[in-house]
Amino acid sequence: MYGLLGRKLGHSLSPEIHSLLCDYEYKLYPTEPENLDSFFSDTSLKGYNVTIPYKIEAFNRCDERSETAEKVGSVNTVIRRSDGTLFGDNTDYFGFSYMAEKCGCDFSGKKVLILGNGGASLTVRHVAADKGAKEIIVVSRTGEDNYENISRHYDADIIINTTPVGMYPNNGERLIDLSKFSKCKKALDLIYNPARTVFLLDAEKLGIDCINGLYMLVAQALRAAEIFTGKEIPLSEIDRIYDIIINRQKNIVLIGMPGCGKSTCASLLTKKTGRDCIDTDAEVEKSGKKIPEIFAKYGENEFRNRETEAVKSVSKLAGKIIATGGGAILREENRIALRENSTVIFLKSDIDNLATDGRPLSKDAEALKKMLEIRLPLYLETADFTVSVDPDPEITVRRILECVSL
Numbered sequence: 001m002y003g004l005l006g007r008k009l010g011h012s013l014s015p016e017i018h019s020l021l022c023d024y025e026y027k028l029y030p031t032e033p034e035n036l037d038s039f040f041s042d043t044s045l046k047g048y049n050v051t052i053p054y055k056i057e058a059f060n061r062c063d064e065r066s067e068t069a070e071k072v073g074s075v076n077t078v079i080r081r082s083d084g085t086l087f088g089d090n091t092d093y094f095g096f097s098y099m100a101e102k103c104g105c106d107f108s109g110k111k112v113l114i115l116g117n118g119g120a121s122l123t124v125r126h127v128a129a130d131k132g133a134k135e136i137i138v139v140s141r142t143g144e145d146n147y148e149n150i151s152r153h154y155d156a157d158i159i160i161n162t163t164p165v166g167m168y169p170n171n172g173e174r175l176i177d178l179s180k181f182s183k184c185k186k187a188l189d190l191i192y193n194p195a196r197t198v199f200l201l202d203a204e205k206l207g208i209d210c211i212n213g214l215y216m217l218v219a220q221a222l223r224a225a226e227i228f229t230g231k232e233i234p235l236s237e238i239d240r241i242y243d244i245i246i247n248r249q250k251n252i253v254l255i256g257m258p259g260c261g262k263s264t265c266a267s268l269l270t271k272k273t274g275r276d277c278i279d280t281d282a283e284v285e286k287s288g289k290k291i292p293e294i295f296a297k298y299g300e301n302e303f304r305n306r307e308t309e310a311v312k313s314v315s316k317l318a319g320k321i322i323a324t325g326g327g328a329i330l331r332e333e334n335r336i337a338l339r340e341n342s343t344v345i346f347l348k349s350d351i352d353n354l355a356t357d358g359r360p361l362s363k364d365a366e367a368l369k370k371m372l373e374i375r376l377p378l379y380l381e382t383a384d385f386t387v388s389v390d391p392d393p394e395i396t397v398r399r400i401l402e403c404v405s406l
Contacts, residue, residue, distance in 0.1 A: 002228055003027040005039060005058070006051040011168065011193065013245060014049060017218055020241045021225045021233060040086070047079040047228045049221070055119045062088030072126050074119050077224040089227055092123045095220030096190075098238065100127065103211040105158060105186045108132035113156035115139050115175055116163035120190055124160050133158075147175065154180050161189045166197035171316055171340050172333070178202040185209060192217055194316070194341035195250055201339055218242050251320045252404055253338050255379055256347035257372060258326035259354035260389055261396065265347065266323035268397045273406055277321045280328060283310035291325075304331065312337045326371075329378040338382060343404050346383035347396070353389070 001024055004014045009028040018026040029048065031039050036054070040061050050058040055074035059065065062075055063085040069075050075088030100107070112133045114121050117140040128136050137153050139145045145153065159181060166173045171194050178187065178199065187203035192214035196204070203210035218241050222233050252269060254262040263279055270277040281291060284306045294303045308331055314322055315337040322342065328334050338344055351368050380386070385403040390396045 001025050001044075001046045002048060003029045003045060004049045004051060005029050005031055005054055007031065007033075007053055009051070012051075013192075013217065014221060016245065017221045017241060018225060020244065021222060021237060022229055024228070043080065043084065045080065047077070047224075049224055050076045050078060052119070058088055062086045064088070066090065068093050072123050074122060076220065077227055079227060089224075090123065091220040091223035091227070092120070092216070093127060094223045095216040095218075096123055096127050097131075098219035098235075099211060099213065099216040100131075100188065102215050103186055103188060103209055105188065105209075106131075107158065109134045110157040111135040111137070111153075111155060111183075113137050113139060113153050113159045113181075115159070115161045115165075117143060118162060120162040124162055124190075128158075128160075150176060151180070155183050156181055157183055158186045158188070159184055160187075161191065161197070161199050164191070166194075166199055167191045168193040168341075169316060172198060172312070172336060174198040174202070178206060178208070187211075189213060190216060193249070193318075195246060196340050198336060198340070201336060214242055214246060218245070247405065249318045249341065250404075251315070251317060251322050251342035252400070253315075253322045253324060253342040253344045254347055254400075255324050255329055255338070255344060255382060256326065256389075257349060257351075257354055257368070257375065260326075260347045260349040261393055262323040262347055264393050265397050265400065266321045268393055269321045269400065272397065272401065273321070275319055275321045277323070278314050278317070279323045280307060280310045280314060281323075281325045283314060284325075308334055315341060317341075327375070329375065329382050335378065335382045339384075343385070344383045345400050345403060346379045346386045347389050348379075348386050349389035353391075 003026055004012060007030060009030045012028055015026050015028060036057060055076050058075040058078055062078060064087050065075060066089040069088050069090040072090045072093055075090055077089045077091050079087050081087055107128050110133055112128045114124055117138050121138060125136055137145050139150055165175050185208060187208050187210040189197050189199050190213035191197050192212050195212055200210045200212060218238050222238055226233055254266055256262055266277045285291060307325055307328060311328055311334045351365060354368060387396060387399045
């Protein structure tokens with residue numbers, strides 16, 4: 001009876017969100033432009049949400065629109081009234097407002113920098129203006145304000161990314177060097193996959209308050225569900241559903257010294273959570289050669305190249321248990337990839353308890369000590385939590401599950 005209209009909807013979370021909000025049928029309707037007439041004339045649908053690239057199209061096809069939709073100039077929620085006419089609303093406005101409030105974002109008197117000039121940017125502009133922003137700058141690739149002259153806006157107080165740059169599957173991309181914006185106190189990204197884009201990771205590193213777009217997605221869905229059903233839904237549902245989805249989405253990544261028990265703990269975590277287990281060393285060995293053989297024949301640099309390829313690939317997945325090689329954190333690009341869509345756990349173990357058999361770089365205690373001196377700061381930089389390794393792996397796993405609230 002309800003659903004989502006868009007062109008490419010393969011990774012949409014909307015059916016899951018609506019199933020958690022209300023008890024009604026909600027399906028995806030991927031539709032090509034030439035089939036829009038047929039879709040909009042389908043009277044079997046009582047209502048639907050609209051996403052890229054049809055929000056303007058929906059606005060134009062509605063017989064009547066809400067005040068918010070008229071102001072923003074786009075429609076993302078449509079209901080078919082009893083007389084067959086279409087009424088359009090814009091719940092993205094409420095969704096972004098909720099997201100900004102969740103981040104403690106006070107627009108009053110602030111300079112706001114919006115990256116991107118698409119439909120989402122339009123909604124963000126109206127919210128910022130209505131909430132008293134002093135100056136709103138929209139940056140695009142070819143506009144008057146673009147990425148070549150963005151330095152004149154280094155005094156921005158709030159920066160909002162409305163572009164798809166950094167979104168799955170193109171993880172790891174960034175538009176700006178956030179460190180140049182010395183006055184920035186809030187960074188908001190409408191992307192929600194991965195959970196932490198490079199833009200947000202940069203913000204975290206700089207101590208800037210930041211938030212991803214999942215709150216906006218859930219909040220706009222709640223308001224749409226209220227329109228569909230005519231019933232009020234408690235706002236507390238937004239946080240509840242956010243927590244459910246973010247926990248399902250994020251991987252659990254284990255990092256730590258060679259021989260600290262990452263693979264053992266990953267296997268136990270799989271049994272306890274039902275999540276698939278992936279070992280990056282095993283991914284490297286899918287080439288047909290064991291790691292000691294790769295070291296011996298091609299050298300460490302070639303192994304690291306293969307490891308980086310494996311790390312970047314598995315880090316894009318969702319809801320997995322990932323055990324990494326001890327040196328996976330040596331490259332910055334790996335550290336970024338591991339953190340984007342995962343909760344990263346550093347398994348801290350005494351050197352005396354580390355296994356060394358079959359490990360090319362950690363054959364003795366002296367080698368391990370030198371290795372730890374180099375790697376410890378990188379483990380701590382990458383990790384969201386540090387867990388002390390217990391001789392009983394069951395205890396270690398229990399500590400990990402406490403960190404990730406599972």
